[in-house]
Amino acid sequence: MSESTPKLVVHPREGTPDLINTPAALAGAVEQLSRSRAPVGVDVERAAGFRYSDRAYLIQIRRDDCGTFLIDADALTHLDDLSVALGNAVWILHAADQDLKSLAMAGMEVPSLFDTEIAAQLLGYDRIGLASVCERALGLTLDKDHQNSDWSVRPLPHAWLRYAALDVELLGELYRVLGNALYDAGRWEWAEAEFEYIRTRPPKPIDPNRWRTIPGAGKIRHRRNLAVLDELWHTRERIAEERDIAPTRLIRNQTLVAIALHPPRNKRSLLSFQEMRRSRTRVHVDAWMSAISCGLSRSNADLPPLKRPLMPGELPKVQQWRASHPEAHARLQKIRAAVRKCADDLEIDPTVMLEPRVQRIIAWKNIAYRGEELFDYLTRLGVRQWQIEVAGSAIDRAVARFSH
Numbered sequence: 001m002s003e004s005t006p007k008l009v010v011h012p013r014e015g016t017p018d019l020i021n022t023p024a025a026l027a028g029a030v031e032q033l034s035r036s037r038a039p040v041g042v043d044v045e046r047a048a049g050f051r052y053s054d055r056a057y058l059i060q061i062r063r064d065d066c067g068t069f070l071i072d073a074d075a076l077t078h079l080d081d082l083s084v085a086l087g088n089a090v091w092i093l094h095a096a097d098q099d100l101k102s103l104a105m106a107g108m109e110v111p112s113l114f115d116t117e118i119a120a121q122l123l124g125y126d127r128i129g130l131a132s133v134c135e136r137a138l139g140l141t142l143d144k145d146h147q148n149s150d151w152s153v154r155p156l157p158h159a160w161l162r163y164a165a166l167d168v169e170l171l172g173e174l175y176r177v178l179g180n181a182l183y184d185a186g187r188w189e190w191a192e193a194e195f196e197y198i199r200t201r202p203p204k205p206i207d208p209n210r211w212r213t214i215p216g217a218g219k220i221r222h223r224r225n226l227a228v229l230d231e232l233w234h235t236r237e238r239i240a241e242e243r244d245i246a247p248t249r250l251i252r253n254q255t256l257v258a259i260a261l262h263p264p265r266n267k268r269s270l271l272s273f274q275e276m277r278r279s280r281t282r283v284h285v286d287a288w289m290s291a292i293s294c295g296l297s298r299s300n301a302d303l304p305p306l307k308r309p310l311m312p313g314e315l316p317k318v319q320q321w322r323a324s325h326p327e328a329h330a331r332l333q334k335i336r337a338a339v340r341k342c343a344d345d346l347e348i349d350p351t352v353m354l355e356p357r358v359q360r361i362i363a364w365k366n367i368a369y370r371g372e373e374l375f376d377y378l379t380r381l382g383v384r385q386w387q388i389e390v391a392g393s394a395i396d397r398a399v400a401r402f403s404h
Contacts, residue, residue, distance in 0.1 A: 006134075006141040012165040014067050019058075019156060021072035026082065029061075029069045034085035038063040039114070041092045041171030044099040045164060047152040052240045052247065056102040057151040061086070062168040070164055073106050074152065083108040090114050092171040094130045097198055113195040116171065119178040122187050122194065124347040134170050137177045142166055193384040201382075205311070212308045216257040223303035228295030229260035230304055235291040239284055250281055263292050315364050325364075331402050332363035338398040342391040353391055358383055367399055374399060 020029050033040075041062035046054060056073040061082075071082065090112040093099055100110060120133045127133075131142045149160060182188045211217075211233035212226075220226050233256060240247040255275045264270040267285055271277055276288070310316065321329035336350070336359060343353040358381050361367075369377050374396055375388050 004139065006139055009140050009142055009166060009169060012068060012162065012169055016158060016162040016165055017068050017070050019070050019072050019161060021075040023076070026071070026076055026079075029071070030081045030085045032066050033061065033063060033069065033082070036063040036066050037089060038065045039090050039092055039172055039175050040086045041168035041175075042086075042099070042103070042110075043093065043164070043167040043171075044102045045149075045151040046102060047150050049148065049246050050150040050249070051152050052244045053105075054102055055105045056099075058156070058164055059103070059106060059108070060164050060168045062165075062171065063089075064172040068165045068168060070161055074154070077106075079107045087111045090175075092116060092175045094133070094171070096195075097201075100199070101203065110199055113199045114175055114179070114191075115195055115198060116174045116178060118194045118198065119174075119182055119191055121349060121352045122191055123178065123181055123185065130167070133174065133178075137181075138170060138173055140170060142170070190384075190386040193386055197382070197384060207311060209308050209311075214253045214257060216254055219257065220260055221306070223306060224296065224298070225260050225263070226304045226306070227298045227302075228263050228292055229256060231291035231295040232256050232260060232288065235287050239287060245280075250284075251275060259288075259292070260295075263296060264289075315360055318360060328364050328366070331366060332360065334398045334401055335359045335363050335395065338394040339391060342394050346390070354383065354387055354395070362395070362399065366402060368402075370396060370399065 018025075020026055041060075041064075043060040044056045045058040045060070047057055048054075051057075059071040059073050059079070060068065061071060062068040071079065073079065086108075088111075091110045092114045093110075094115065095117045096110070096113055096115045103110065116130070116133055117128050120128045120137075125133060125136060127136075135141045143163060143166060151160075179188070182191045207213075211230050214229070214233065217226075217229060220229060232251075236247050236250055236256065240250055243250075252275060255273060259270070259273060264272070267289055270285065270288060270292070271282070276282060276285070281288075316325065318329075318332070321332065339354045339359060340350045343350040346353070358378070361381060367374065367377065375392050378388055378392070378395070379385075
């Protein structure tokens with residue numbers, strides 16, 4: 001590790017590669033990549049904040065012995081051959097849980113994973129962004145100027161392609177440095193378990209009450225106004241999906257809340273909201289009015305409750321426990337203290353030692369299992385074996401104190 005000021009990496013070592021956006025160019029890349037057995041650095045660029053979909057618009061691939069390839073996933077929708085060509089080695093990603101869904105949508109399934117963010121967490125890094133990890137592990141840092149750009153635009157500027165290539169430039173080196181550090185620290189098996197957990201974890205179920213998460217929705221104190229917000233949110237989602245545009249680029253959240261608080265009775269009143277007069281929004285004025293009308297005309301029995309109902313198996317927010325569920329809150333403090341002590345001894349974050357989700361479940365359900373029964377229960381909750389080996393006894397002692 002470098003102790004000096006990190007060196008900024010500005011240019012890819014082989015130069016900025018051309019964008020691969022034709023079947024012929026893709027076939028050539030597949031042929032080159034299939035001859036290698038080196039680990040595969042992978043990154044994905046989406047268009048969050050611009051497009052509705054989470055799909056990849058650019059996929060960066062690097063094998064150190066044959067270079068970097070920038071795949072136009074917008075122009076090339078069938079990447080099965082590419083996935084096969086890369087199926088013979090570990091894929092190196094940073095914060096893989098952000099990219100696995102997009103890769104799967106492009107027909108690319110990760111056969112074996114090394115996540116440099118998770119590796120950094122297990123090594124006790126306090127900053128785990130890619131640039132920060134590169135600084136600490138390699139003494140190098142990356143330019144992140146185009147991190148939040150609209151990657152759906154075409155043609156892609158050369159500076160963006162250079163940035164995209166740099167995002168996978170150092171992944172192979174990170175794999176070697178972090179992998180050796182994990183092995184030396186006796187944490188390689190821990191990392192393997194975490195990588196596989198992330199790779200195979202099923203997606204979270206869709207929350208039917210996502211519309212309630214809009215900032216400012218808590219200002220709405222009447223069920224009928226909530227019904228208007230519900231209808232407006234779902235209408236915005238439908239239109240945004242059809243047009244493949246980020247919902248907030250149609251109508252900002254604060255405008256949706258303002259309309260729900262004071263529902264207009266006609267188009268003229270609706271257009272008094274300045275944002276509704278923008279061309280991309282105004283063209284759907286009939287749909288907005290229909291949503292408002294549906295919300296206002298719902299039967300009383302069909303109005304949403306003032307408080308968001310919990311999904312099956314969902315627990316109340318922890319912030320409510322101290323006042324509403326003091327005994328569960330007290331149990332949670334005991335579990336947290338036990339986990340924190342184990343994490344501090346290893347110099348890692350407590351949330352890496354044991355997921356907060358699991359800590360909350362143990363406290364809320366007032367688990368009475370002890371010993372092997374407790375460890376079997378933790379396994380069913382998704383706790384990895386290394387976590388049980390390191391923290392299981394401390395959790396067992398904390399559970400024993402629940403009744404004291």
